[in-house]
Amino acid sequence: xxxxxxxxxxxxxxxxxxxxxxxxxxxxxxxxxxxxxxxxxxxxxxxxxxxxxxxxxxxxxxxxxxxxxxxxxxxxxxxxxxxxxxxxxxxxxxxxxxxxxxxxxxxxxxxxxxxxxxxxxxxxxxxxxxxxxxxxxxxxxxxxxxxxxxxxxxxxxxxxxxxxxxxxxxxxxxxxxxxxxxxxxxxxxxxxxxxxxxxxxxxxxxxxxxxxxxxxxxxxxxxxxxxxxxxxxxxxxxxxxxxxxxxxxxxxxxxxxxxxxxxxxxxxxxxxxxxxxxxxxxxxxxxxxxxxxxxxxxxxxxxxxxxxxxxxxxxxxxxxxxxxxxxxxxxxxxxxxxxxxxxxxxxxxxxxxxxxxxxxxxxxxxxxxxxxxxxxxxxxxxxxxxxxxxxxxxxxxxxxxxxxxxxxxxxxxxxxxxxxxxxxxxxxxxxxxxxxxxxxxxxxxxxxxxxxxxxxxxxxxxxxxxxxxxxxxxxxxxxxxxxxxxxxxxxxx
Amino acid sequence: xxxxxxxxxxxxxxxxxxxxxxxxxxxxxxxxxxxxxxxxxxxxxxxxxxxxxxxxxxxxxxxxxxxxxxxxxxxxxxxxxxxxxxxxxxxxxxxxxxxxxxxxxxxxxxxxxxxxxxxxxxxxxxxxxxxxxxxxxxxxxxxxxxxxxxxxxxxxxxxxxxxxxxxxxxxxxxxxxxxxxxxxxxxxxxxxxxxxxxxxxxxxxxxxxxxxxxxxxxxxxxxxxxxxxxxxxxxxxxxxxxxxxxxxxxxxxxxxxxxxxxxxxxxxxxxxxxxxxxxxxxxxxxxxxxxxxxxxxxxxxxxxxxxxxxxxxxxxxxxxxxxxxxxxxxxxxxxxxxxxxxxxxxxxxxxxxxxxxxxxxxxxxxxxxxxxxxxxxxxxxxxxxxxxxxxxxxxxxxxxxxxxxxxxxxxxxxxxxxxxxxxxxxxxxxxxxxxxxxxxxxxxxxxxxxxxxxxxxxxxxxxxxxxxxxxxxxxxxxxxxxxxxxxxxxxxx
Numbered sequence: 001x002x003x004x005x006x007x008x009x010x011x012x013x014x015x016x017x018x019x020x021x022x023x024x025x026x027x028x029x030x031x032x033x034x035x036x037x038x039x040x041x042x043x044x045x046x047x048x049x050x051x052x053x054x055x056x057x058x059x060x061x062x063x064x065x066x067x068x069x070x071x072x073x074x075x076x077x078x079x080x081x082x083x084x085x086x087x088x089x090x091x092x093x094x095x096x097x098x099x100x101x102x103x104x105x106x107x108x109x110x111x112x113x114x115x116x117x118x119x120x121x122x123x124x125x126x127x128x129x130x131x132x133x134x135x136x137x138x139x140x141x142x143x144x145x146x147x148x149x150x151x152x153x154x155x156x157x158x159x160x161x162x163x164x165x166x167x168x169x170x171x172x173x174x175x176x177x178x179x180x181x182x183x184x185x186x187x188x189x190x191x192x193x194x195x196x197x198x199x200x201x202x203x204x205x206x207x208x209x210x211x212x213x214x215x216x217x218x219x220x221x222x223x224x225x226x227x228x229x230x231x232x233x234x235x236x237x238x239x240x241x242x243x244x245x246x247x248x249x250x251x252x253x254x255x256x257x258x259x260x261x262x263x264x265x266x267x268x269x270x271x272x273x274x275x276x277x278x279x280x281x282x283x284x285x286x287x288x289x290x291x292x293x294x295x296x297x298x299x300x301x302x303x304x305x306x307x308x309x310x311x312x313x314x315x316x317x318x319x320x321x322x323x324x325x326x327x328x329x330x331x332x333x334x335x336x337x338x339x340x341x342x343x344x345x346x347x348x349x350x351x352x353x354x355x356x357x358x359x360x361x362x363x364x365x366x367x368x369x370x371x372x373x374x375x376x377x378x379x380x381x382x383x384x385x386x387x388x389x390x391x392x393x394x395x396x397x398x399x400x401x402x403x404x405x406x407x408x409x410x411x412x413x414x415x416x417x418x419x420x421x422x423x424x425x426x427x428x429x430x431x432x433x434x435x436x437x438x439x440x441x442x443x444x445x446x447x448x449x450x451x452x453x454x455x456x457x458x459x460x461x462x463x464x465x466x467x468x469x470x471x472x473x474x475x476x477x478x479x480x481x482x483x484x485x486x487x488x489x490x491x492x493x
Numbered sequence: 494x495x496x497x498x499x500x501x502x503x504x505x506x507x508x509x510x511x512x513x514x515x516x517x518x519x520x521x522x523x524x525x526x527x528x529x530x531x532x533x534x535x536x537x538x539x540x541x542x543x544x545x546x547x548x549x550x551x552x553x554x555x556x557x558x559x560x561x562x563x564x565x566x567x568x569x570x571x572x573x574x575x576x577x578x579x580x581x582x583x584x585x586x587x588x589x590x591x592x593x594x595x596x597x598x599x600x601x602x603x604x605x606x607x608x609x610x611x612x613x614x615x616x617x618x619x620x621x622x623x624x625x626x627x628x629x630x631x632x633x634x635x636x637x638x639x640x641x642x643x644x645x646x647x648x649x650x651x652x653x654x655x656x657x658x659x660x661x662x663x664x665x666x667x668x669x670x671x672x673x674x675x676x677x678x679x680x681x682x683x684x685x686x687x688x689x690x691x692x693x694x695x696x697x698x699x700x701x702x703x704x705x706x707x708x709x710x711x712x713x714x715x716x717x718x719x720x721x722x723x724x725x726x727x728x729x730x731x732x733x734x735x736x737x738x739x740x741x742x743x744x745x746x747x748x749x750x751x752x753x754x755x756x757x758x759x760x761x762x763x764x765x766x767x768x769x770x771x772x773x774x775x776x777x778x779x780x781x782x783x784x785x786x787x788x789x790x791x792x793x794x795x796x797x798x799x800x801x802x803x804x805x806x807x808x809x810x811x812x813x814x815x816x817x818x819x820x821x822x823x824x825x826x827x828x829x830x831x832x833x834x835x836x837x838x839x840x841x842x843x844x845x846x847x848x849x850x851x852x853x854x855x856x857x858x859x860x861x862x863x864x865x866x867x868x869x870x871x872x873x874x875x876x877x878x879x880x881x882x883x884x885x886x887x888x889x890x891x892x893x894x895x896x897x898x899x900x901x902x903x904x905x906x907x908x909x910x911x912x913x914x915x916x917x918x919x920x921x922x923x924x925x926x927x928x929x930x931x932x933x934x935x936x937x938x939x940x941x942x943x944x945x946x947x948x949x950x951x952x953x954x955x956x957x958x959x960x961x962x963x964x965x966x967x968x969x970x971x972x973x974x975x976x977x978x979x980x981x982x983x984x985x986x
Contacts, residue, residue, distance in 0.1 A: 141917025252717035424634025
């Protein structure tokens with residue numbers, strides 16, 4: 001077992017990248033030890049600072065599961081290889097993954113989803129896709145408000161920097177990994193502005209990578225195609241919610257969730273891990289499959305530009321699988337040759353270093369450089385003009401025409417009520433009596449003729465609402481950017 | 494062909510349901526004629542008013558594709574069986590389906606997704622699920638605003654009546670169709686208030702149907718399971734966006750999209766159709782498969798309580814498929830016995846009326862009554878108290894501490910700035926410098942001590958913002974309902 005002993009030496013050669021390692025809980029320490037042994041045997045140029053996170057830290061009374069000095073180590077080294085942790089049962093413990101992603105600005109979640117047919121059962125033997133999921137914004141900003149008895153709201157926020165960073169990441173990743181195509185999924189036929197921005201930025205950035213094919217699918221049809229014929233796709237980039245759902249779908253249908261790694265990439269920091277959990281019942285028995293964490297480590301090596309080491313390890317791992325040297329989780333009579341433990345599997349991978357698989361396609365990206373991910377540079381501001389305001393009202397009546405008698409006087413001189421909608425559907429003027437109405441009404445005010453609406457006009461509308469007993473719950477200003485309306489029409493308008 | 498000639502007779506027996514029929518474009522007229530012939534041969538107690546919609550109406554200059562008097566017929570009869578239509582190329586033509594759904598308040602989209610193995614190829618031979626999708630609210634309310642250079646917003650609205658109606662529909666449908674389980678998919682671990690409401694209402698209504706199993710899955714894991722092992726599910730009910738994506742996934746992986754029908758159900762009106770389009774290139778050749786529209790018609794018969802007729806037609810259709818009598822689209826050597834045209838297929842179904850399939854499982858719901866879908870009754874109001882306000886600001890700085898110097902004076906006496914977030918993440922007080930910030934900031938004001946915040950306080954904050962040159966783009970009031978906070982905390986708060 002001597003090959004595992006040098007894993008935590010802090011090597012001091014030149015071109016070393018100093019990384020932070022957390023061995024985590026359950027099977028974490030075992031799989032981390034052999035993962036580090038494999039990549040170091042392959043010549044990984046890394047130096048290691050180890051920190052403690054997870055169960056022990058939580059149970060010592062630290063609700064975030066990580067000590068402040070460990071945070072400092074992560075922030076200093078910037079590259080973090082993390083084994084699975086156990087979050088104790090009971091309230092009050094914050095998810096370390098969520099906190100890390102949010103505070104370190106890890107904007108990209110990267111999930112390769114590869115079938116390992118015939119060694120792992122799957123209905124999709126040809127599958128080899130990578131889901132690149134935006135990780136910071138969209139509905140997951142978690143901004144929710146209930147303002148009427150009946151209606152609750154969540155804000156979906158999509159930003160230009162968010163879109164640019166994730167789309168650039170997807171193309172840079174595809175370029176480094178010699179992948180042929182990047183696909184974008186959005187629902188921009190419905191969400192023309194938010195998903196429309198994501199699609200627009202995708203088209204802009206795709207032009208900078210003419211050697212890589214690009215395409216856009218509406219998410220519903222794209223998801224259906226992906227679930228049925230995943231071999232039609234290569235790299236797929238998506239906003240947060242879609243990526244959350246479809247990365248789980250893609251991972252599941254490979255049949256290989258337990259063997260998959262993932263990366264969370266930020267402008268300065270990045271975290272690499274296995275998808276699976278800490279499996280406490282398997283801990284300490286030398287049975288766990290280290291492949292998931294090893295896949296995370298290979299992504300790390302690619303990220304820091306050690307593509308030669310990454311390629312070597314990946315090909316050795318593929319060869320070990322096709323040699324039939326399998327841990328218990330994928331061992332099956334017929335396809336497997338030898339049932340091995342964690343350490344023996346790692347030894348087999350190390351013995352295969354320098355070799356290539358024969359059944360699986362060998363990977364080839366040695367010599368490719370680290371990803372070119374420039375810091376986001378803010379674009380010049382557009383000319384922004386206030387063009388009106390949507391005033392949302394809590395009103396428990398049911399006939400929009402009655403509301404349309406109360407609201408117009410709020411407009412004051414120079415502005416007018418132009419529309420009332422309920423859940424987006426125009427109900428005044430000229431609504432349909434079949435339209436079901438909740439107690440949540442949007443009243444759109446716009447200037448009359450050449451009048452210019454101002455922030456003061458909005459305040460005056462609110463003052464008149466107070467005076468007349470109208471229950472205003474929120475406002476949304478309407479703007480034009482460089483003369484172009486930047487708000488949606490009502491449905492049916 | 495005489496059996497097809499009585500299809501459009503307006504029968505005048507008692508217990509007749511008068512329905513509106515549109516034969517549509519392309520293959521529409523052929524498949525509608527045989528569909529009506531089949532259900533009438535099975536004893537459907539319907540009388541028919543035919544209207545014209547679609548291409549001819551669009552091209553006559555009516556951008557909505559339907560004449561006002563046809564709308565009146567639909568609204569009067571309330572039950573609408575619709576063949577596929579062709580929307581002409583070019584701008585300005587409004588989607589008739591979207592308009593119909595929105596204006597008629599068709600809150601439920603129902604999509605049975607059934608494998609027809611071995612007659613239709615699929616990787617999921619055991620699949621038999623029904624997706625019940627909320628159809629009016631969620632992000633598809635289409636309320637979008639861009640208010641800063643960098644950030645665009647879409648509102649996700651989830652309402653209690655919307656949730657109650659769709660969940661009740663799912664259970665009523667399951668009960669009528671003798672289905673064993675209703676599953677709910679949400680993302681309420683992240684969207685605790687919006688998706689949380691959907692899940693809560695699901696749990697409430699499930700209690701009224703103790704004979705039907707119920708369960709909830711987080712959407713990402715649920716979608717993965719559904720795509721991999723759809724036979725684990727039966728009826729699945731979901732908010733709009735999830736249902737849009739997953740109903741396409743489910744339909745696709747059956748392999749039978751071309752043979753599927755769907756229903757759109759409202760409180761007063763309902764529309765039934767095939768999922769597929771008008772296939773103009775196949776029109777007029779007696780080759781089209783009428784199964785999709787026939788499935789829509791069977792859903793219609795169940796909806797209006799003619800479950801005996803629906804069961805008879807469905808079993809005859811299944812028997813015809815397993816007899817190997819197939820139209821060109823599913824004909825294949827080995828499993829098919831006879832390649833037939835549209836009319837011959839319909840004749841075979843009619844000849845099989847009264848018989849049951851032997852390979853497929855026969856359906857059995859004759860004798861079950863129409864669905865019990867009471868009109869939504871508004872709940873009593875809760876005690877609503879204003880607890881603060883989120884003021885959103887467009888600011889192009891990058892250091893939250895600078896903003897935190899400008900904003901506190903806006904609070905005035907009795908209120909205070911308690912938090913600033915950027916895309917939901919707390920950046921003040923005690924932010925992390927790695928957190929990436931856009932130009933879109935949320936400033937939360939709350940009362941100090943026992944002070945009571947009022948709508949006037951909100952107006953005063955806005956007035957001070959104007960005076961100090963702070964660019965307020967929107968507000969969201971914070972409320973308590975019956976003393977319970979009804980707004981989310983900041984991430985990291």
